[in-house]
Amino acid sequence: MAEREQKRKPAPARETETVEEDAPARSESGEKIKAELDDLLDEIDEVLESNSEDFVKSYIQKGGE
Amino acid sequence: MAVAKVCGIETEYGIVLRGAGESNPVTASSMLINAYVAGLAAAASGTPKVAWDFEDESPGNDARGFSADDSMAPEVDTHLVNAVLTSGARFYVDHAHPELSTPECRDARQAVVWDRAGEVVMTRAMEAAKRMLPPGQEVVVHKNNSDGKGNSYGCHENYLMDRAVPFHRIVVHATAHFVTRQVFCGAGKVGSEVPGTSGADVHYQLSQRADFFEAEVGLETTLKRPIVNTRDEPHADPQKYRRLHVIVGDANLCEVATFLKVGTTAIVLAMVEDDQLPRDFLFRSPVQAMRAVSTDLTLRRPIELVDGTTVTALGVQWELLERARKYADERGLEAVGEDVGAQVLRRWEEVLTGLETDPTSVAGQVDWVAKKGLIDAWVQRQGAEPSDPRVAALALQYHDLRPERCLARRVGLERLVDDAEVEWAVDSPPPDTRAYFRGRCLQRFARSIVAANWDSIVFDVGRESLRRVPMMEPTRGTRAHVGRLLDECDTPAELLDRLGS
Numbered sequence: 266m267a268e269r270e271q272k273r274k275p276a277p278a279r280e281t282e283t284v285e286e287d288a289p290a291r292s293e294s295g296e297k298i299k300a301e302l303d304d305l306l307d308e309i310d311e312v313l314e315s316n317s318e319d320f321v322k323s324y325i326q327k328g329g330e
Numbered sequence: 331m332a333v334a335k336v337c338g339i340e341t342e343y344g345i346v347l348r349g350a351g352e353s354n355p356v357t358a359s360s361m362l363i364n365a366y367v368a369g370l371a372a373a374a375s376g377t378p379k380v381a382w383d384f385e386d387e388s389p390g391n392d393a394r395g396f397s398a399d400d401s402m403a404p405e406v407d408t409h410l411v412n413a414v415l416t417s418g419a420r421f422y423v424d425h426a427h428p429e430l431s432t433p434e435c436r437d438a439r440q441a442v443v444w445d446r447a448g449e450v451v452m453t454r455a456m457e458a459a460k461r462m463l464p465p466g467q468e469v470v471v472h473k474n475n476s477d478g479k480g481n482s483y484g485c486h487e488n489y490l491m492d493r494a495v496p497f498h499r500i501v502v503h504a505t506a507h508f509v510t511r512q513v514f515c516g517a518g519k520v521g522s523e524v525p526g527t528s529g530a531d532v533h534y535q536l537s538q539r540a541d542f543f544e545a546e547v548g549l550e551t552t553l554k555r556p557i558v559n560t561r562d563e564p565h566a567d568p569q570k571y572r573r574l575h576v577i578v579g580d581a582n583l584c585e586v587a588t589f590l591k592v593g594t595t596a597i598v599l600a601m602v603e604d605d606q607l608p609r610d611f612l613f614r615s616p617v618q619a620m621r622a623v624s625t626d627l628t629l630r631r632p633i634e635l636v637d638g639t640t641v642t643a644l645g646v647q648w649e650l651l652e653r654a655r656k657y658a659d660e661r662g663l664e665a666v667g668e669d670v671g672a673q674v675l676r677r678w679e680e681v682l683t684g685l686e687t688d689p690t691s692v693a694g695q696v697d698w699v700a701k702k703g704l705i706d707a708w709v710q711r712q713g714a715e716p717s718d719p720r721v722a723a724l725a726l727q728y729h730d731l732r733p734e735r736c737l738a739r740r741v742g743l744e745r746l747v748d749d750a751e752v753e754w755a756v757d758s759p760p761p762d763t764r765a766y767f768r769g770r771c772l773q774r775f776a777r778s779i780v781a782a783n784w785d786s787i788v789f790d791v792g793r794e795s796l797r798r799v800p801m802m803e804p805t806r807g808t809r810a811h812v813g814r815l816l817d818e819c820d821t822p823a824e825l826l827d828r829l830g831s
Contacts, residue, residue, distance in 0.1 A: 291748075294690060294694050294742075294744065295690075295694075297742050298693050298694055298741065300701070301740060301741055302703065302704065302707050302742070303707075305737070305740045305741065306707055306711050307706075308352075309708065312727075312734075312735065312737070313723060313724070314723065314727060314735060317382045317723030317724075317727070318720060318722075318723055319480070320721045320723065320726070321719070321723045323346070323477075324344070324478070324726060325347060325477055325479055325481065326344050326355070326427070326477040326483060327355070327426060327481050328424070
C-alpha cells in the first residue's frame with residue numbers, strides 16, 4: 266500500500282511542447298487575477314454592502330433542503 | 331458498458347428580504363419566483379406558467395432496497411410555487427429557499443452552461459422582485475450553502491446510472507471521491523459550524539458543507555446528512571436506471587470548479603459501472619475524513635484507511651485520475667462525452683498539479699482558493715486581523731448574486747463558457763437529452779400544457795381527456811430525435827397525433 270502511495274503521481278501524458286504552451290498562459294492568468302484583485306480592493310468600500318457586519322449578523326437561513 | 335452520464339445540478343439559494351424588518355423566507359422565495367414568471371408572461375414571447383406535476387415523486391424510496399419507515403423521508407409540499415422553464419429547468423420554492431434545477435445535461439460542460447443560466451435567472455428574478463417591492467426593499471440571493479450559523483442548504487447533483495450496478499459498489503467509490511474532491515470543489519468557508527468548534531479552531535476551511543455530514547449512507551437530506559444519499563427516485567425507467575442523488579457538494583461560482591465537480595464525478599461513476607476501480611479506499615471514518623480534508627489547508631494531512639495505512643486527499647485524487655486515464659485509453663469516454671471527458675482529464679491534472687505545488691496558482695479555477703486570496707489580500711491591505719468581523723462580510727459577499735455586489739465576479743475567475751451561450755441557455759434546453767422535448771414543447775405549446783415534470787408532460791388539447799406523454803428515457807426526445815417533428819407540427823394536437831402514430 267505504501268508504495269502505491271509513492272507512485273501515485275501519474276507520468277505527464279502530454280508532450281513537452283503542450284506543457285510549455287501552458288506555462289505562460291498560467292502566469293498570465295495569475296497576473297490578471299492579481300490586477301483584478303488590486304482594482305477590487307481599491308474600491309472595496311463602495312462595493313461592500315453598507316453595514317456589512319450587520320448584514321452578516323442578520324443573515325440567517327433556516328429550513329434548507 | 332457505462333450508461334450515458336446524463337446529469338443536472340439543483341441549487342438552493344440563500345435568500346434575504348432587505349428593508350422590511352423581519353422577513354419570511356418562504357414568502358420572499360415565492361415572491362421572487364412569481365416575479366420572474368410574471369415577467370416572462372408579460373413579455374411578448376412569454377409563456378404562461380406551467381405547473382410542476384408531482385405524479386412521479388417518491389423521495390422516501392431507498393436505493394438499498396427498502397422503504398424507510400423510521401428515517402426521515404422528506405415530504406413534498408405541493409402548495410408552494412413551482413414552475414417549469416423553457417430551458418427545461420425547474421424553478422421552485424423548496425422549504426424556505428428558491429431552488430433552481432438545471433435541465434438534464436449530457437455532459438459537464440453543459441452542466442456549467444445551464445448552472446450559469448440559473449444564476450442569470452436568479453439575477454433577473456431579483457430585479458423583477460425589486461420592481462414589485464416598495465422603495466427601499468429588495469430580495470437578495472446568495473449562491474452559497476451555509477449562513478455561518480449552523481444552517482445549511484444544498485447544491486445537489488444527479489447522475490444517471492445503470493440499475494444493475496450493485497449499490498454497495500457505488501457507495502465505496504463515491505465516498506472516496508466525495509471526501510477527497512473537496513480539494514477542488516470546495517467553495518471555502520470562514521470558521522466552523524461543527525458544534526463545539528469555533529473560528530479560533532478553524533479560521534478557514536475548503537468546504538461550505540463538510541461540517542454538516544454526520545452519517546455515511548442514508549436517505550436524509552436535512553438531518554443526519556449522509557455522504558452518500560440513497561434516495562431511489564430515478565425519474566426514468568426504474569427497471570433500467572437509477573439516479574444517484576449527490577448532496578455533499580458546494581455551490582460553485584468558478585466555472586472550472588463546477589466543470590470538475592460534475593466531470594470527475596461522472597467519470598468515477600462510469601468507472602464504477604464498468605468495474606474499473608480495483609482499489610477500494612475504505613476510510614476508517616468517512617465522516618471524520620470529510621471534515622479533516624475540509625479543514626486541512628496544507629492538503630497534506632493523512633487520512634486513515636481501515637487497513638491501517640494512510641492516504642492524502644490529493645493522493646486519492648491522483649490515483650482516480652490515473653485510473654480514469656487508463657479507462658479512457660482502454661474503453662473510451664463516450665459515457666461522459668468523448669471531447670468533454672478529455673477536457674475533464676486535462677483540467678483535473680492541471681488543478682491537482684496546481685494544488686500540490688502552489689494552491690494560489692489555481693485561484694481562477696477553485697473557489698476556496700479564490701475566496702481565500704481575496705480575504706488574504708484584503709486583510710493585508712487593511713492591516714486587519716484575520717478575525718476581523720468584516721472578513722465574514724467579505725466572504726458572504728463573494729456569493730452575492732447582485733451583479734454590482736458579487737465579489738466572485740470581480741476576482742478574475744476563468745471562464746469556460748461565454749455570456750452569449752449562457753444567455754441563450756436561459757430560455758433554451760440542452761439539445762441532447764429529453765430536456766430538449768420538454769423545453770421545446772413549452773416554447774411552442776405552453777398554452778396546451780397542463781403540467782410537466784422530469785419524465786412526462788401532460789397536454790390538454792381540448793379533447794375528451796388529458797394526454798400524458800411519458801419520457802422515461804433521458805437520452806431520447808433530443809434534437810436529433812424530435813427536432814424535425816417539433817418544427818413540422820403547427821399545433822399541439824398534431825404533435826400528439828404524430829407521436830401516437
